[in-house]
Amino acid sequence: MTTPLLEVDELCVDFALPHGTVSAVKHVSYRIEAGETLALVGESGSGKSVSSTAAMGLLPDLARTRGAIRFEGEDLLAATPKRLRRLRGNDIAMIFQEPMTSLNPLHRIGRQIAEVLERHRGLKGRAARERVRELLEQVGIPEPERRLDSYPRELSGGQRQRVMIAMALACEPKLLIADEPTTALDVTVQAQILALLKDLQQRYGMAILFITHDLGIVRHFADRVCVMRQGELVESGETRALFDAPRHDYTRMLIDAEPRGRKTPVTEDAPMLLEAHGVRVRFPLKKRLFRPSTYFEAVRGIELAIRRGQTVGIVGESGSGKSTLGRALLRLLDSRGDIRFEDTALGGLDSAAMRPLRSRMQVVFQDPFGSLSPRMTVGEIVGEGLRVHAPELTARERDARVQEALGEVALDPAMRRRYPHEFSGGQRQRIAIARALVLKPEFLLLDEPTSALDRSVQATVIELLRDLQRRHGLTYLFISHDLAVVRALADTVLVMKQGEVVEQGDTQALFEAPREAYTRELMRAAFLDAQTA
Amino acid sequence: MTSRSLTPDADAGMAGDSLGREAWRRLKQNKAAMASLWLLATITLVCVAGPWLTPWGLADVDWNAFGVAPTLDGGHWLGTDANGRDLLTRTLYGGRVSLSVALVATLVSLAIGVLYGAVSGYLGGRVDNLMMRFVDIMYSLPFMFLVILLMVVFGRNILLIYAAIGAVEWLDMARIVRGQTLALKRREFIEAAHALGVKDRKIVTRHLIPNAIGPVIVYVTLTVPKVILLESFLSFLGLGVQEPLTSWGVLISEGTDMMQTAPWMLLVPSVFLALTLFCLNFLGDGLRDALDPKTR
Numbered sequence: 001m002t003t004p005l006l007e008v009d010e011l012c013v014d015f016a017l018p019h020g021t022v023s024a025v026k027h028v029s030y031r032i033e034a035g036e037t038l039a040l041v042g043e044s045g046s047g048k049s050v051s052s053t054a055a056m057g058l059l060p061d062l063a064r065t066r067g068a069i070r071f072e073g074e075d076l077l078a079a080t081p082k083r084l085r086r087l088r089g090n091d092i093a094m095i096f097q098e099p100m101t102s103l104n105p106l107h108r109i110g111r112q113i114a115e116v117l118e119r120h121r122g123l124k125g126r127a128a129r130e131r132v133r134e135l136l137e138q139v140g141i142p143e144p145e146r147r148l149d150s151y152p153r154e155l156s157g158g159q160r161q162r163v164m165i166a167m168a169l170a171c172e173p174k175l176l177i178a179d180e181p182t183t184a185l186d187v188t189v190q191a192q193i194l195a196l197l198k199d200l201q202q203r204y205g206m207a208i209l210f211i212t213h214d215l216g217i218v219r220h221f222a223d224r225v226c227v228m229r230q231g232e233l234v235e236s237g238e239t240r241a242l243f244d245a246p247r248h249d250y251t252r253m254l255i256d257a258e259p260r261g262r263k264t265p266v267t268e269d270a271p272m273l274l275e276a277h278g279v280r281v282r283f284p285l286k287k288r289l290f291r292p293s294t295y296f297e298a299v300r301g302i303e304l305a306i307r308r309g310q311t312v313g314i315v316g317e318s319g320s321g322k323s324t325l326g327r328a329l330l331r332l333l334d335s336r337g338d339i340r341f342e343d344t345a346l347g348g349l350d351s352a353a354m355r356p357l358r359s360r361m362q363v364v365f366q367d368p369f370g371s372l373s374p375r376m377t378v379g380e381i382v383g384e385g386l387r388v389h390a391p392e393l394t395a396r397e398r399d400a401r402v403q404e405a406l407g408e409v410a411l412d413p414a415m416r417r418r419y420p421h422e423f424s425g426g427q428r429q430r431i432a433i434a435r436a437l438v439l440k441p442e443f444l445l446l447d448e449p450t451s452a453l454d455r456s457v458q459a460t461v462i463e464l465l466r467d468l469q470r471r472h473g474l475t476y477l478f479i480s481h482d483l484a485v486v487r488a489l490a491d492t493v494l495v496m497k498q499g500e501v502v503e504q505g506d507t508q509a510l511f512e513a514p515r516e517a518y519t520r521e522l523m524r525a526a527f528l529d530a531q532t533a
Numbered sequence: 534m535t536s537r538s539l540t541p542d543a544d545a546g547m548a549g550d551s552l553g554r555e556a557w558r559r560l561k562q563n564k565a566a567m568a569s570l571w572l573l574a575t576i577t578l579v580c581v582a583g584p585w586l587t588p589w590g591l592a593d594v595d596w597n598a599f600g601v602a603p604t605l606d607g608g609h610w611l612g613t614d615a616n617g618r619d620l621l622t623r624t625l626y627g628g629r630v631s632l633s634v635a636l637v638a639t640l641v642s643l644a645i646g647v648l649y650g651a652v653s654g655y656l657g658g659r660v661d662n663l664m665m666r667f668v669d670i671m672y673s674l675p676f677m678f679l680v681i682l683l684m685v686v687f688g689r690n691i692l693l694i695y696a697a698i699g700a701v702e703w704l705d706m707a708r709i710v711r712g713q714t715l716a717l718k719r720r721e722f723i724e725a726a727h728a729l730g731v732k733d734r735k736i737v738t739r740h741l742i743p744n745a746i747g748p749v750i751v752y753v754t755l756t757v758p759k760v761i762l763l764e765s766f767l768s769f770l771g772l773g774v775q776e777p778l779t780s781w782g783v784l785i786s787e788g789t790d791m792m793q794t795a796p797w798m799l800l801v802p803s804v805f806l807a808l809t810l811f812c813l814n815f816l817g818d819g820l821r822d823a824l825d826p827k828t829r
Binding site for chain 1: 720721727732826827
């Protein structure tokens with residue numbers, strides 16, 4: 001019997017925290033053969049990253065490990081720090097989720113990659129530089145000669161991730177651990193990075209341990225899959241077999257968590273609720289005292305019309321101006337062009353004049369951790385809008401309204417005395433929705449409300465939004481980069497790129513027959529074709 | 534509790550209370566902080582009431598006891614200074630001055646600095662620029678110059694020390710709070726408050742300041758000792774309290790001169806000062822933790 005490249009055997013990791021021990025990984029075993037791709041899938045808190053961090057010897061001091069992690073037969077948990085340093089970067093390399101923060105901003109990228117070569121291969125000077133150039137070329141960085149001397153800030157997110165990959169590949173490792181390497185990237189960039197990894201894997205014959213929460217990627221990328229949940233290995237198997245016939249309920253739930261269903265369209269004669277003509281938003285880049293300032297135009301003349309009861313989806317990648325447009329429509333940002341809410345022109349209204357309208361148009365943000373003040377109780381957060389818009393209410397009446405709103409989003413009203421940090425991401429998003437709902441708005445701007453949530457939680461939030469729309473006749477503007485979610489929720493879709501609308505139309509028609517190349521590219525990158533087939 | 538009596542303003546106080554009441558409950562669980570609170574209260578009480586209880590006055594000279602060491606008989610429990618004045622009495626009088634300077638200057642720096650910094654950071658742009666340049670100008674004025682200027686205009690008065698120290702100490706606080714505010718105002722909960730139509734004033738007081746409170750409290754515990762020492766520095770130069778009135782800083786500086794022959798003159802005021810500062814540090818840490826809902 002051959003020894004596998006990496007064998008994780010009955011691994012347990014406990015964290016000894018002040019208020020007790022938390023088991024992050026419980027008796028997990030898996031193995032990777034040379035040259036294959038194993039995907040470790042799980043939602044946040046499932047312990048999927050912890051097991052690979054343990055293999056690299058990078059766990060925090062609080063961690064206690066049991067079991068074994070064998071790399072080519074050698075137990076890494078028992079290895080000395082010196083031995084681990086020799087292995088890291090040389091035989092086992094790792095790339096991380098955040099390309100924005102995993103490079104040192106003060107050093108040129110050529111220098112950062114060369115550091116690995118110097119440490120493990122003893123390459124210096126000209127030889128190291130030549131090898132770095134070659135690596136940058138392999139990971140598809142244009143003009144590698146020039147980029148050697150760039151600083152990380154001069155590169156885009158995708159390029160930085162390519163640099164990270166070049167650094168990981170510098171010593172031709174036998175195993176590459178990729179911890180959510182594409183999560184922070186746009187879908188089209190994600191597709192490019194995955195293709196690059198696949199290509200390099202074949203060239204170098206290395207094994208990849210791919211850690212992700214995204215089953216869509218796994219299906220196209222991995223040979224075998226391990227599904228983790230709350231520190232335990234739930235199910236593992238060949239990718240195709242696992243997707244075709246998931247044995248465990250949890251796996252089935254994860255696969256089914258892809259948002260389903262379609263929105264029933266509103267009638268043609270539904271009254272217009274929000275109309276926008278030629279909306280432009282620009283940000284000053286450089287302020288000069290006596291000469292005209294230079295501007296960056298984030299939104300360039302958008303036309304938009306939303307009927308009562310409709311859901312309009314806006315899709316686009318980061319930097320497409322979709323969130324800026326949403327904020328401009330609510331007059332959270334200054335903009336030019338006409339915006340009409342029912343019969344009121346919003347242009348030029350100051351904050352006092354906007355105030356009566358604020359209760360009718362509300363917003364839910366992406367980040368459920370940033371959108372709730374950490375020092376207010378849930379009751380205060382939800383009730384704040386009522387203080388502004390219904391000051392005549394007594395404390396008791398307001399409390400009743402808060403309880404009602406929390407009930408609407410399926411949270412226990414007794415929770416209103418607690419603070420946001422005690423809640424999970426999905427619950428926090430429900431609180432944010434309750435804050436908007438308590439004012440009984442007609443129009444709701446949903447700015448990536450499900451993007452920061454796990455797939456299974458996402459499905460329940462989407463269901464909630466749907467249900468609320470049905471019951472209260474709400475009108476949604478749904479901003480997202482996630483095409484699957486938009487397809488399930490929206491009547492019409494706008495595809496945005498660089499501040500302009502590339503394509504728009506009826507959801508079903510647009511998804512079935514996209515006219516523009518960019519839309520098709522987005523869909524291909526999001527692997528939507530796989531599910532429609 | 535009838536409905537009409539609870540106007541929005543009245544229950545705005547109630548909402549503020551819920552974090553306050555919660556914080557008090559948690560502070561009570563922190564033994565070190567509670568012990569410090571009680572000790573601090575005791576020291577303050579003794580300093581306020583003590584001088585009436587001791588048989589000696591501030592400037593009373595005991596012609597039979599010059600530079601006497603602490604003793605139980607003779608009435609000078611903590612000894613006398615070189616001029617035969619009761620050290621306990623003088624330390625308690627000094628405590629009144631030091632503690633009140635600390636209290637007033639810190640409150641002034643807290644009130645002005647926090648509000649100024651939060652407003653400056655929140656409004657941003659040109660207003661922020663102007664407000665912070667004003668702070669820079671204040672920084673660039675030499676402290677002594679400011680004090681002497683105040684003396685010339687208003688004459689010698691202990692209130693001037695309060696004013697002078699307060700006028701300088703709020704600058705640091707304003708910068709710290711402004712930095713916090715700049716980081717906070719990009720957060721989505723501030724944007725959500727805008728979307729709710731909350732007034733700017735309320736956003737500053739309800740959302741920004743409570744979330745900036747952690748570093749503020751830590752800084753306050755550093756300000757108090759600084760202020761007490763600053764006062765003794767002024768007094769040393771003859772710009773602060775005048776004989777026969779005294780303060781802990783002045784007593785310590787006198788004690789240092791007599792360290793070799795009369796160590797109690799240094800030890801007695803030093804112990805009072807050190808205890809106070811210890812208590813403030815523990816209390817500050819306790820308060821910071823108690824006001825953060827995440828630590829429980």
